Amino acid sequence: MLVRGTFDPTSISAAHTARGFVETAIPSGIQWCPPDGCDQGMVINIANRLPANNFGGDLGRRFPRALIGDVIVSSASEPIFNAAIRAGTTGERSLAANPNRIAALVALDGHPDIRRLADALRGDAEDLPVYQMAVFSDLSDENGARRADLYPRS
Known part of the structure; x- marks a missing residue:
C-alpha cells in the first residue's frame, strides 16, 4: 500500500x-x-x-x-x-509501471464480477497455477465479496 x-x-x-x-x-x-x-x-x-x-x-x-x-x-x-x-x-x-498490472486493471475496470479470468476461460479451474500476479477486488456488501485473479505464470 x-x-x-x-x-x-x-x-x-x-x-x-x-x-x-x-x-x-x-x-x-x-x-x-x-x-x-x-x-x-x-x-x-x-x-x-x-x-x-x-x-x-x-x-x-x-x-x-x-x-x-x-x-x-x-x-x-x-x-x-x-x-x-x-x-x-x-x-x-x-509494480505501477508493470504492463501486466496495467492490462489487468484495464480489464477489470467496470467488471467487478470477473473471477479467475485466465483459468475460467480454459475451463480448468480445478488445478490453479501459481500466479505471476493476482488482482483482488474486495467489494463487500450484504451479498458477499467478489474477487478477480489474473495472469497465471506461464
Missing part, C-alpha cells in the same frame, strides 16, 4: 512507538516494524482486529511501514515491503 500526503514524522513516530513498533532510520526515511520483526506482517491475530486500520487491522495484522518523503509504504509481505522501499529510494521500477 502506498499513501501519499503531508505527514508529520514526529506524530507518526510517537503513535507507532506507543503501539510497540520498532523505529529504524532508512535511506531517505523512517521504517517501523512490529516488535517481532518486519517479517511478521502476515501474522493474523483476530483478538487484535482494528477494522479501521488500513495497515492489516482487518485481520489483526501489523504491517511494517515506512515514511519516505511524502509517501507511506506498507505491505504484509516483507519482500514486497522492501521492494517498495527500494522503488521509492533508488528509482527501481515499481
Whole structure:
C-alpha cells in the first residue's frame, strides 16, 4: 500500500512507538516494524482486529511501514515491503509501471464480477497455477465479496 500526503514524522513516530513498533532510520526515511520483526506482517491475530486500520487491522495484522518523503509504504509481505522501499529510494521500477498490472486493471475496470479470468476461460479451474500476479477486488456488501485473479505464470 502506498499513501501519499503531508505527514508529520514526529506524530507518526510517537503513535507507532506507543503501539510497540520498532523505529529504524532508512535511506531517505523512517521504517517501523512490529516488535517481532518486519517479517511478521502476515501474522493474523483476530483478538487484535482494528477494522479501521488500513495497515492489516482487518485481520489483526501489523504491517511494517515506512515514511519516505511524502509517501507511506506498507505491505504484509516483507519482500514486497522492501521492494517498495527500494522503488521509492533508488528509482527501481515499481509494480505501477508493470504492463501486466496495467492490462489487468484495464480489464477489470467496470467488471467487478470477473473471477479467475485466465483459468475460467480454459475451463480448468480445478488445478490453479501459481500466479505471476493476482488482482483482488474486495467489494463487500450484504451479498458477499467478489474477487478477480489474473495472469497465471506461464
